[in-house]
Amino acid sequence: MISSQRQHLILSRLRTRGAVRITALSKELGVSAMTIRRDIAELADKGLLKRVHGGAVTTSTLLSEPLFSVKSQMDIGLKDAIAQEAIKYVAPGDVIAIGGGTTAYVFAQHLLESQQSSGITILTNSIPVAELVQALESKDVEVIVTGGVITRSNSLVGPxxxxxVASLRVNTVFLGTHSVSIPRGFLMPNSLEAATDMAMMDIADRTIVLTDHTKWSCTSLSLFARFDQVDTVITDDGLDPDSAAKTKDLVKELVLAHQSETIEESE
Structure with missing residues (x-):
């Protein structure tokens, strides 16, 4: 298969899926990961897609929210590393809030498998997180769901x-973000979701943002938090040194989660 044919198929997959992974394309098209990586680089240079860790997304996802099912297949190893660090900030019996998005969902998975989840109460606007708790055999964890309008990322938002949210109080809120902008802060493509994230920050004693390093190269419309409003940012050690240094100067605490093993398709 010649390069132009492969690239046409890659773009076709992107139009239907919103995101693709290098390993999956390599198996599907019967070529090496290096060949797919090269094709993605050429398409990115033409502005036809956006490279992310382990794959690519359509350029339209920079300003709009991909479906939860699409995002959940991206950067899985990074999210696992971030989640392992994040659960250290929860103690048994805590009352916490967990926002929408797949990084927060992976954090919830790890948390519910840990001893720190004993006796905790979770306030969430994430339908997948609520379903995780509901599926537990043990009922040692209580979940409160906000209600609201459902977004493409399966989050509940709006008035x-x-x-x-405004009627409650939590120890810590854990939020994902669509993009990180220096020196502005943390942004979402959905203004209603940004407003709900702000509402959860208002009722929390501590705010922790969970985000992988690729979000520093994304763009979104609606700011939900400045750096000085966030206590801790947990990302992965793939963040470039310049962005890490600038972020560390702006936020109270920056944690770089170490990936336990090298991901084959990393750039």
Missing amino acids: IADKV
Whole structure:
């Protein structure tokens, strides 16, 4: 298969899926990961897609929210490393809030498998996180769901969600983000989701943002938090030194989670 044919198929997959992974394309098209990586680089140079860790997304996802099912297949190893660090910030019996998005979802998975989840209460606007808790055989964890309008990322947002959130109080809120902008802060493509994230920050004693290093190269519309409003940012050690240094100067605490093993398709 010649390069132009492969690239056409890659773009075709992107149009239907919103995101593709190098390893999956390599198996599907019967070529090496290096060949796929080269094709993605050429398409990115033409502005036809956006390279991310382990694959690519459509350029439209820079300003719009990909489906939860699409995002959940991206950067899995990075999210696992971030989640392992994040659960250290939860103690048994805590009352916490968990926002929407797949990084927060992976954090919830790891948390519920750990001893730190004993006796905790979770406030969430994430339908997948609520379903995780509901599926537990042990009922040692209580979940409160905000209600509201469902987004493409399976989050509940809007005035109903904000009103429920405002009536409560939590020790710590864990939020994902669509992009990180220096020196502005943390952004979402959905203004209603940004407003609900702000509402959860308002009721929390501590705010922790969970985000992999690729978010420093993304763009979004709606700011939900400045750096000085966030206590801790947990990302992975793939963050470039310049961005890490600038972020460390702006936020109270920056944690770089170490990936336990090298991911084959990393750039």
